[in-house]
Amino acid sequence: MxxxxxxxxxxxxxxxxxxxxxxxxRRHLHAHPELSYEEHETSAFIRARLEAIGGFxxxxxxxxxxxxxxxxxxxxxxxxxxxxxxxxxxxxxTGLPFxxxxxxxxxxxxxxxxxxxALGAATVLAGVASELPGAVRFLFEHGEEAxxxxxxxxxxxxxMEGVDRVIGLHLWALDEVGTVAIRPGRVMAxxxxxxxxxxxxxxxxxxxxxxxxxxxxxxxxxxxxQHIVAREVDPQEIAIVGVTEFHAGDSVGVIPxxxxxxxxxxxxxxxVQDLIERRIGEIARGICAAHGAxxxxxxxxxxxxxxxxxxTTAVVERTARALFGDEAVGPGELVLAGEDFxxxxxxxxxxxxxxxxxxAARGIAHDHHHPRFDVDEDAFPLGxxxxxxxxxxxxSAGGAGGAGAAGT
Numbered sequence: 001m002x003x004x005x006x007x008x009x010x011x012x013x014x015x016x017x018x019x020x021x022x023x024x025x026r027r028h029l030h031a032h033p034e035l036s037y038e039e040h041e042t043s044a045f046i047r048a049r050l051e052a053i054g055g056f057x058x059x060x061x062x063x064x065x066x067x068x069x070x071x072x073x074x075x076x077x078x079x080x081x082x083x084x085x086x087x088x089x090x091x092x093x094t095g096l097p098f099x100x101x102x103x104x105x106x107x108x109x110x111x112x113x114x115x116x117x118a119l120g121a122a123t124v125l126a127g128v129a130s131e132l133p134g135a136v137r138f139l140f141e142h143g144e145e146a147x148x149x150x151x152x153x154x155x156x157x158x159x160m161e162g163v164d165r166v167i168g169l170h171l172w173a174l175d176e177v178g179t180v181a182i183r184p185g186r187v188m189a190x191x192x193x194x195x196x197x198x199x200x201x202x203x204x205x206x207x208x209x210x211x212x213x214x215x216x217x218x219x220x221x222x223x224x225x226q227h228i229v230a231r232e233v234d235p236q237e238i239a240i241v242g243v244t245e246f247h248a249g250d251s252v253g254v255i256p257x258x259x260x261x262x263x264x265x266x267x268x269x270x271x272v273q274d275l276i277e278r279r280i281g282e283i284a285r286g287i288c289a290a291h292g293a294x295x296x297x298x299x300x301x302x303x304x305x306x307x308x309x310x311x312t313t314a315v316v317e318r319t320a321r322a323l324f325g326d327e328a329v330g331p332g333e334l335v336l337a338g339e340d341f342x343x344x345x346x347x348x349x350x351x352x353x354x355x356x357x358x359x360a361a362r363g364i365a366h367d368h369h370h371p372r373f374d375v376d377e378d379a380f381p382l383g384x385x386x387x388x389x390x391x392x393x394x395x396s397a398g399g400a401g402g403a404g405a406a407g408t
Contacts, residue, residue, distance in 0.1 A: 181332025
């Protein structure tokens, strides 16, 4: 009689078997995108798939999120696996046969793939639930793309209560398919937003001396804000300050009363964050005062930096290397974009992985949030397998204090 098939082999067989469904789920979600906090059909779709898989305790922490807990056959820790499912206000230009059917809304960041991968992992782990120590809690998050962020709302609703560790991944358009970027410590930056309204005095363009031009003043603010990073932030730190919108006036012959500037600031260090918040306001007010104008200044702190727990990361990295080989796994580069996964890491040690999804040979080479953004679906089996095997490894390692134990 042959020996029983190992758990690892059964996980891989189940991952291969569910892959046609994973692809179909992703394509359905891609064709039917919904904006942040409006994901009613999407969350209903997720719940229906989970009910069909079976074995989950399903709840709705917020109107457009889904929580599904899979209890193992014996006591142990609780691991959260997070995915996100909101889309962006972008008109799709991919020409894909499953392109968005909703004008002006598109899955341009890979969240459709994240959801499909999580559903695939849920399917795989449900098949071995009796052999798991502890529980796996799948968090299908809404609203990642827009402040305040779905993760903070899930936390407020109690979705992270009792969680010992949390893991997540992002399909990453800057890395080639087949690669996995994972590192302890800093991964993705904190991201904040600011708004400055310059209040001048309108008038005729032909008599500018009688007006107080907020456009010219605003232009000086834009230029001078660049000195914060260039001359005030330690060169060994990383930071970005940028104005991305400048709105003023509606007639070529009229100097407007006001000009509105909005932008963002990204960084890793809390001290740098404090510096940037203070200096943007001081520069804006100082320039306005020098010209006899005033301004309103608002600074909103968005998502904190994603910082991976070292012990949890070690287990996930060993798992990835065992599955995909050392040549496929590396630390990747620091990412200056933000991610609200950090709100979950504030509740439990966590690890966030970047899964390569670029394939220039197939024309899949556009950045996130681009109208022609796409991901290589060959990355999906890696994501399902990584989630499934890492879940077993982390549950077997016990609580957060045991995260350094060997995986499967």
